[in-house]
Amino acid sequence: MHITVVGTGYVGLVVGAGLSETGNDVVCCDIDSSKIARLNGGDIPIYEPGLDPLVKRNLEEGRLQFTTEVAGAVRDAEIVFIAVGTPPGEDGSADLQHVLKVAETIGRNMPSDGPEKVVITKSTVPVGTARKVRETIRRHTGRKVHVCSNPEFLKEGAAVQDFMKPDRVVVGVDSEYARERLAELYAPFVRTGNPILFMDIASAEITKYAANAMLATRISFMNMVAGLCEAVGADVSQVRQGVGTDERIGSSFLFAGIGYGGSCFPKDVKALISTLREADVDAGILEGVERINEAQKRRLLVCVEERYGRDLSGRSFAVWGLSFKPETDDMREAPSLAIVRGLTERGARVVAHDPEAGHEATSHFADLIGNGSFQLCGRNYDCLDQADALLVLTEWQPYRRPDFDRVRGLLKEPVIFDGRNLWEPEKMREHGFEYFSVGRLPTVLLEELPIEIPAV
Helix, strand or coil: CEEEEECCCHHHHHHHHHHHHCCCEEEEECCCHHHHHHHHCCCCCCCCCCHHHHHHHHHHCCCEEEECCHHHHHHHCCEEEECCCCCECCCCCECCHHHHHHHHHHHHCCCCCCCCEEEEECCCCCCCHHHHHHHHHHCCCCCCEEEEECCCCCCCCCHHHHHHCCCCEEEECCCHHHHHHHHHHHHHHCCCCCCEEEECHHHHHHHHHHHHHHHHHHHHHHHHHHHHHHHHCCCHHHHHHHHHCCCCCCCCCCCCCCCCCCCCHHHHHHHHHHHHHHCCCCCHHHHHHHHHHHHHCCHHHHHHHHHHCCCCCCCEEEEECCCCCCCCCCCCCCHHHHHHHHHHHCCCEEEEECCCCHHHHHHHCHHHHHCCCEEECCCHHHHCCCCCEEEECCCCHHHCCCCHHHHHHHCCCCEEEECCCCCCHHHHHHCCCEEECCCCCCHHHHHHCCCCCCCC
């Protein structure tokens, strides 16, 4: 098939490369000429495991192209994917201006003959967007166009695997022609039997928001439980086991920590809240999810204040991890943004390491780098020298099994604030650390608790 993907961001790149891998001729287009030049040179602007070789291989074999000529690309395609950004507006609703601009371009560049065109919204968009796309196209052409919804379910850090071997493909259609074309397009990806779920367009549009909101809810729910555990002296890790082994619930997305971030969950929760309010449906559950998550991002700041006081002048803190999750360089809505700024606002200096997000941190913290309150290190141990404490903000693999003797020897004091619960408190006590985590008693309190021997 001849396919055009409009937008070369995270979703567009993975979709374009993945579709070209199965033999389609794919053109990815973007108005950003510098990005297109980089992509044509084989330089991938984002870090995503497996994406680099996928793009380079299909570029070399001629199945994948990158261009700024959006009009020509949509004119020549049988299928057009709209994969441009939908940033949140001030009220949290998704901004559709880029999506509708692409729709206008499609309408203005419909060929006078040839096969019917299928236009697919791949961007995460609120219910009713496909209708607006169809109306926008029809204002500029009388030719028949099939508009569909095909939301993506790509996890950053595993997006290539998710696209090439999806657990399901969700497609909203309202014509048999579009159904047949998309069944043919996705057939190579579901050969093992995972389903293509065809449904009406509105249901497909809601499905993406509902899925992300459910996962975000599980995270915030467990962080709420973690707060209760801290208050009463329970262990959230044990509670998670007790809850997660219930087959009706399962254990996914029940890890306590310092909250979710990234390009999807925060934006999608806000957008669904906005849609619910517009429909006069109670959004109270998701409002609570969002409120808990924002508070959880600052949980380690509270722990640091309780340990050292609010005035952190003259103190230095080492930070391991800046991206919102491992295996990505994405810092959008990352807890590190609030924590690093919170520490520096209280007078502290931060020295940080991240395996991939250093260039993003340079942008996010340019002012702090300029005034000397933030510094990046090339190796994780380099951050520790004479730091008052270590804060772990992202659960990258290289942080999971460090040399604790080395860590303890480099720090000014053996104090760790672990926002991802990487280690067991008792083991950290044995290693000689004062250890604070989420939803579990700190090691300093474990040492002070009296031992009660029950009567026989």
